[in-house]
Amino acid sequence: MFAVSVMKCFLTPTFSAIPKPTPLALFSFASKSHPCNSTTFRHPSFLPLKSAIFSPKSAFLSIQNRGMHVEVAPPSSTGEIHVIVGPMFSGKTTSLLRRIQSESSNGRSVALIKSNKDTRYGLDAIVTHDGVKLPCWALADLSSFRQKFGPDAYDQLDVIGIDEAQFFEDLYDFCRVAADRDGKTVIVAGLDGDYLRRSFGSVLDIIPLADSVTKLTARCELCQKRAFFTLRKTEEKQTELIGGADVYMPVCRQHYVSGQVVIEAARTVLESRKDDCVSLA
Ligand SMILES: Nc1ncnc2c1ncn2[C@@H]1O[C@H](COP(=O)(O)OP(=O)(O)O)[C@@H](O)[C@H]1O
Numbered sequence: 001m002f003a004v005s006v007m008k009c010f011l012t013p014t015f016s017a018i019p020k021p022t023p024l025a026l027f028s029f030a031s032k033s034h035p036c037n038s039t040t041f042r043h044p045s046f047l048p049l050k051s052a053i054f055s056p057k058s059a060f061l062s063i064q065n066r067g068m069h070v071e072v073a074p075p076s077s078t079g080e081i082h083v084i085v086g087p088m089f090s091g092k093t094t095s096l097l098r099r100i101q102s103e104s105s106n107g108r109s110v111a112l113i114k115s116n117k118d119t120r121y122g123l124d125a126i127v128t129h130d131g132v133k134l135p136c137w138a139l140a141d142l143s144s145f146r147q148k149f150g151p152d153a154y155d156q157l158d159v160i161g162i163d164e165a166q167f168f169e170d171l172y173d174f175c176r177v178a179a180d181r182d183g184k185t186v187i188v189a190g191l192d193g194d195y196l197r198r199s200f201g202s203v204l205d206i207i208p209l210a211d212s213v214t215k216l217t218a219r220c221e222l223c224q225k226r227a228f229f230t231l232r233k234t235e236e237k238q239t240e241l242i243g244g245a246d247v248y249m250p251v252c253r254q255h256y257v258s259g260q261v262v263i264e265a266a267r268t269v270l271e272s273r274k275d276d277c278v279s280l281a
């Protein structure tokens with residue numbers, strides 16, 4: 001009975017009276033409004049049934065039933081999550097920026113986010129290893145994005161791109177809410193594995209939420225075959241270590257295994273030398 005009254009509420013036209021706003025030019029590459037949406041949502045009493053049920057970007061719905069008061073998020077059919085993974089230098093950022101530019105040229109309103117831990121090229125832009133760049137929001141966490149971007153501007157967004165996703169602890173909840181509740185298309189680029197080939201951050205956790213997953217490969221720096229892994233060339237052991245070609249290289253399986261042996265041996269030598277220095281002092 002309660003479920004039936006919830007469904008009835010979803011079907012009432014008054015609830016879907018949220019117009020689809022015209023996307024703003026949020027960045028220099030955000031442009032025209034989306035062609036299909038501007039008139040569809042303007043007159044809610046004449047909405048086709050599908051639009052009435054699946055009104056995107058709506059506020060929460062308040063339901064009173066037998067003394068119970070429940071806040072229900074109306075479902076959105078428009079959200080999507082696309083995940084791009086692969087080792088360093090595999091073209092994840094290039095692919096993300098291309099998709100964002102293409103969405104923007106199709107008239108969708110877009111925003112790009114990267115982790116503020118990655119200070120390699122400053123904080124105001126996402127930059128590929130080839131030097132292509134677009135402006136972005138550099139954040140410590142994704143949950144602060146809506147507030148920092150402005151709730152009204154957030155409501156008008158169609159597409160959110162996230163780079164360096166491995167550094168965001170709240171990736172799962174952000175993507176779920178953005179796509180399921182807010183109807184956003186979320187494009188996520190990040191490392192699936194760290195330099196030890198262990199799952200990195202929450203990137204793999206969002207695969208069950210995703211519409212598509214693309215695993216890219218680079219070229220092995222030692223033999224030019226396809227590279228699936230990232231080898232750390234230095235002796236540092238912490239998981240998070242910001243760096244580029246000075247610290248990391250993409251490698252194939254064979255060179256990952258042999259490279260790890262060499263690096264482990266070098267680490268052991270360095271550590272035993274450190275011990276010798278301490279005992280001599
Ligand atoms: N070993 C390599 N294999 C593939 N691409 C490389 C390599 N070294 C440098 N590159 C350059 O890096 C570019 C990819 O950069 P980018 O999109 O920033 O990758 P990612 O975000 O996956 O680290 C390639 O187009 C290529 O020009």
Ligand SMILES: Cc1cn([C@H]2C[C@H](O)[C@@H](COP(=O)(O)O)O2)c(=O)[nH]c1=O
Nearest residue numbers: 087088089194195230239240241242243
């Ligand atoms: C393998 C590995 C990488 N990182 C860091 C190094 C870079 O700053 C980024 C990855 O950048 P890209 O856009 O994919 O080239 O992550 C790390 O902290 N720990 C690692 O194990």
